[in-house]
Amino acid sequence: MLGSLLTALTAAVERSQSAGRTTSERIRRFETEQLTLHVLAATVVFLIVLPVLIAALVSTKRAGIVTSIGDLVPGGHALSNYRRALIGLEFWRFMLNSFVMSVAVVVGKLIVSLLAALVIVYYRFPYKNAVFLFILFTLLLPVPVRFVPLYRLTTELGMNNTFFAITVPYLASATTVFILRQHFLSIPASLVETAKVDGVGPLRFLWSVLIPMSRAVLVGVSVIMFVYTWNQYLWPLVIINAESLQVAQVGLNLLRGQASTGEVAWSMVMTGSILTLLPPLALLVLFRRQLLETFTIQQK
Amino acid sequence: MTDVTLQDVRKEFDGVVAVKNIDLQIPDGAFVTVVGPSGCGKSTTLRLIAGLEQATEGTIQMGDQEVTGVEPKDRDVAMVFQNYALYPHMTVRRNITFGMKSAGDFSDEEIDRQVEEATAVLDIDDLLDRKPGELSGGERQRVALGRALVRDPEVFLMDEPLSNLDAKLRIKMRAELAKLHSEFETTTIYVTHDQTEAMTLGDRVVVMNDGRIQQVDSPQRLYDYPETRFVAEFIGDPAMNMLSVDISRDGTEYEAVGPSFRIPLPEADGLETAAGAKALLGVRPESLSVADSADRSSFPAEVTVTEPLGDSLLLECRTGDQEFKLHAEPRTAVEPGDRVPLTVETERLHLFDPQTGEAIYHAAAAQSPEVTSTVDSTI
Amino acid sequence: MxxxxxxxxxxxxxxxxxxxxxxxxxxxxxxxxxxxxxxxxxxxxxxxxxxVGLENYRRLAGSSEYLRSVLISVLFAACVVVGVMAVALCISFLIHEINVGKGVYLVAVIWPYALPPAVAGLVFLFIAHPNIGIFTSYIEALGVDVNWFSNGPQAFVVVLIAAVWKQVGYNVIFMTAALGNVPESLTETAELDGVSRTQRLLRVYVPIISPTLVFLVIMNTIYGFFRTFPMVDLMTKGGPAGATNILIYDLYRTAFQFYEFGFASAKSVVLFIAVGLLMYGQFRLSDKYAYYGG
Incomplete structure (x- = not known):
């Protein structure tokens, strides 16, 4: 009782004090506060970037051993390291495979999902909700849940070790259909009604109205899907045996083995890591605005 | 141009009946407004005519052709929406021509000529290369109209086209729409929830409620001879007062008897059947006035609220347990709580059946008995 | 209509x-x-x-190795969820409170969303290496013997840190968006009432963004269960002595090292049921918190 009275009194005194402060004092206080926040934020950024920074530094050194902070100076072997990884150890092949796989999956998913979302939003037909649920339910079936039977199925089809195996199973995407559907639902209904009255067909409506009006979202989902596909590891690991077809994620491990043993290996592994990180990172930085916009749709 | 006929049209959505077997005939070249509260089925009716919805029962005819199951594009109608439905990524020109090109029955020269003509009429010819985002609400509205105009359709369908504009612009566009119609004389069906728009624009006004057509008439007749209590209360602002009364008869003299008043009813059709029963007496606020002094023709009422509107003084009054509103002369010296004597303009009285809501009697019918209508409607 | x-x-x-x-x-x-x-x-x-009928399931239920894997997975996922969300919430709040340069900080913090888990694993394997890791000597100077190639708990922690590092960015994306949607008027009211920063975060913001937090709990759980596979594979191979043998890694080994596809399928079915329950949980929870979502 007494305690709470005391607290209330102190608070009242503090309030009257702060009210009595001059404006310049308050601005100064605000500025030091902001400065502290900036210092904190910069520290956080540094900590998050640090591991990759170290990797980048190591990728410029001939010997890949850094055992103390004093070793963290850039070496002069950046060019030769990257050349050796890409060409000498043929990492370009893994990168290319990853790239082709990711682009194929992104393009395929976009087409397939656009058509599905078009039907789900703009067509009237029986059991529509059931169809939508059928698509959404696949969210419960991620690769880890089904890669064992999928492996058997693909092998039986004779499709293991093929490009088909690392692209086609990824083409159906509940996430993409869902994001597109949400976006289409935010477009006024009167647009499609006008189109209908004017005799504009569904595909022309998709091509001339929906796609141009969905540019940001399409870019956003493309980045999400690219990152998702590029980062796939488990499925290519089990279904691809031929090195010539392997993707960068798994290729990294092969690089570790190939780059002979000893200290050189680590600078090669870090070089490969930086190379593997670059494409998705570049997309994220370039298209961050569209990506963030799309994420806010996904969560709904 | 063509006439449009709806016969026994019914529309259900998952068991909910939106339109309950309506019949409506819209003559060639008419400007018909459809008005009613939200959810009354007016928009659904329009969409049925457009072909955006398919009727559950009944037929729709345009000219001598039945269009009930026909695709919208083959009905030769153009529609204007409340939110204009412009494609935000296309220029004004492309917005206007996009639909025409899809229809495929216009040549390029024809399209150019039509666009030039329509945009000149609407005064938007200097906006052709802009996108909708750079236009004001009024300009977007004109573009939407332009898009409908260039198609040169048989019927214009408009779904609350002015509702997104501010009050001033709405009045201006209203006049322009009327002018456009007198110029092109294309059959126009115009849906609105705003009774002023409905009354000022329509040659004929269709009043709908709860999926049914209440009345189809010219604006003035709708106001003077409401066929149902709903129409009487919906048209006019403030709404017509409804007082429950008993109808007494003394020889050929009829009176509406309330708790504190007896109002003589002029002789006209319907009085005889009403006599001796309860009825609702319909009195418009402007048919009541404050008398200079209490006499035999006046009755007393208590003022509960005063609202000075500038050109008149709106009074809310009470007599017994019945409340009503009236327009008094501006600057009348009354205060809430005052008891004032009121007189009523007896030739502007209406009686309605308290159960069915149907009109039994219009006092003014004595003066103008003829009832004509070019628009037929069955309720 | x-x-x-x-x-x-x-x-x-x-x-x-x-x-x-x-x-x-x-x-x-x-x-x-x-x-x-x-x-x-x-x-x-x-x-x-x-x-063989239910033989595989019977074997599963009786396998202490499998049960241990279940426990480790749950523990690992729980640590990932708590670690990621605590760190991400602090970072998001920090960015939210900053007046200028928000966009730059945001990108600088969320980029690990694009980071391939395999890269995360290899980079961490390198910098935390018991013999040649850059920080090893400093940590050992503090009296800790860095030997996570043979010490189970240490291995668990190292993989956990790598997993958290990779996933924080994804969470910050959603959290800053949610914080940005909190009405300005609420912040001002709280400030006028003299509510401290931390109180404002915990008492005002967290309840309001709870639908987002529920969504993230599910995404992080799935991440902890499945997406950390490359890190485990590259850093510890499930070891030492099964200390990081999470379910997905265990399943992978059953199928592709021991080629017991039937047994592996039974493990897949268990995983499927787990994912189903998780999703159902999210569905129920987000229903419950719908009030805050607006």
Whole structure:
């Protein structure tokens, strides 16, 4: 009782004090506060970037051993390291495979999902909700849940070790259909009604109205899907045996083995890591605005 | 141009009946407004005519052709929406021509000529290369109209086209729409929830409620001879007062008897059947006035609220347990709580059946008995 | 009374839906059904399939190794969820409170979303290496013997840190968006009432953004269960002595090191049920918190 009275009194005194402060004092206080926040934020950024920074530094050194902070100076072997990884150890092949796989999956998913979302939003037909649920339910079936039977199925089809195996199973995407559907639902209904009255067909409506009006979202989902596909590891690991077809994620491990043993290996592994990180990172930085916009749709 | 006929049209959505077997005939070249509260089925009716919805029962005819199951594009109608439905990524020109090109029955020269003509009429010819985002609400509205105009359709369908504009612009566009119609004389069906728009624009006004057509008439007749209590209360602002009364008869003299008043009813059709029963007496606020002094023709009422509107003084009054509103002369010296004597303009009285809501009697019918209508409607 | 469903040609609808439906059917539903079927067989590529009924499940229930893997997975996922969300919430709040340069900080913090888990694993393996890691000597100077190649708990922690590092960015994306949607008026009211920063975060913001937090709990759980596979594979191979042998890694080994496809399928079915329960949980929880969502 007494305690709470005391607290209330102190608070009242503090309030009257702060009210009595001059404006310049308050601005100064605000500025030091902001400065502290900036210092904190910069520290956080540094900590998050640090591991990759170290990797980048190591990728410029001939010997890949850094055992103390004093070793963290850039070496002069950046060019030769990257050349050796890409060409000498043929990492370009893994990168290319990853790239082709990711682009194929992104393009395929976009087409397939656009058509599905078009039907789900703009067509009237029986059991529509059931169809939508059928698509959404696949969210419960991620690769880890089904890669064992999928492996058997693909092998039986004779499709293991093929490009088909690392692209086609990824083409159906509940996430993409869902994001597109949400976006289409935010477009006024009167647009499609006008189109209908004017005799504009569904595909022309998709091509001339929906796609141009969905540019940001399409870019956003493309980045999400690219990152998702590029980062796939488990499925290519089990279904691809031929090195010539392997993707960068798994290729990294092969690089570790190939780059002979000893200290050189680590600078090669870090070089490969930086190379593997670059494409998705570049997309994220370039298209961050569209990506963030799309994420806010996904969560709904 | 063509006439449009709806016969026994019914529309259900998952068991909910939106339109309950309506019949409506819209003559060639008419400007018909459809008005009613939200959810009354007016928009659904329009969409049925457009072909955006398919009727559950009944037929729709345009000219001598039945269009009930026909695709919208083959009905030769153009529609204007409340939110204009412009494609935000296309220029004004492309917005206007996009639909025409899809229809495929216009040549390029024809399209150019039509666009030039329509945009000149609407005064938007200097906006052709802009996108909708750079236009004001009024300009977007004109573009939407332009898009409908260039198609040169048989019927214009408009779904609350002015509702997104501010009050001033709405009045201006209203006049322009009327002018456009007198110029092109294309059959126009115009849906609105705003009774002023409905009354000022329509040659004929269709009043709908709860999926049914209440009345189809010219604006003035709708106001003077409401066929149902709903129409009487919906048209006019403030709404017509409804007082429950008993109808007494003394020889050929009829009176509406309330708790504190007896109002003589002029002789006209319907009085005889009403006599001796309860009825609702319909009195418009402007048919009541404050008398200079209490006499035999006046009755007393208590003022509960005063609202000075500038050109008149709106009074809310009470007599017994019945409340009503009236327009008094501006600057009348009354205060809430005052008891004032009121007189009523007896030739502007209406009686309605308290159960069915149907009109039994219009006092003014004595003066103008003829009832004509070019628009037929069955309720 | 407006609807977008203006097209009615069922044949067209069917044709347009066909690619999604066929791929879902063949590569998503069929394998899942087949996993259930296979789980009743002793199946291997070499010797063909033999029906064994519930034998695989009985074996699962009786396997202390598997139970340990379940426990480790749950513990790992729980640590990932708590670690990621605590760190991400602090970072998001920090960015939210900063007045200028928000966008730059945001990108500088969320980029690990694009980081391949395999890269995360290799980089961490390198910098935390017990022998040649850059920080090893400093940590050992503090009296800690860095030997996570043989010390289970240490291995668990190192993989956990790598997993958290990779996932924080994704969480910050959603949290800053949610914080940005908190009405300015609430912040001002709280400030006028003299509520401290931390109190404002915990008492005002967290309840308001709780739908986002629920969503993230689920995403992080799934991440902790599955997406950390490359890190485990590259850093510890499930070891030492099973200390990081999470379910997905265990499943991978059963199928592709021991080639016991029937047994692996039974493990897949268990995973499927776990994912189903998780999703159901999210569904129920977000229903419950819908009030805050607005």
């Amino acid at each position: 407006s609807t977008r469903e203006v097209f009615t040609d069922r044949l067209q609808a069917g044709v347009l839906l066909l690619p999604t439906m066929v791929v879902s059917m063949v590569f998503l539903y069929y394998p899942t059904v087949r996993a259930v079927g296979l789980s009743f067989y002793r199946a291997s590529l070499a010797r063909g399939d033999v029906f």
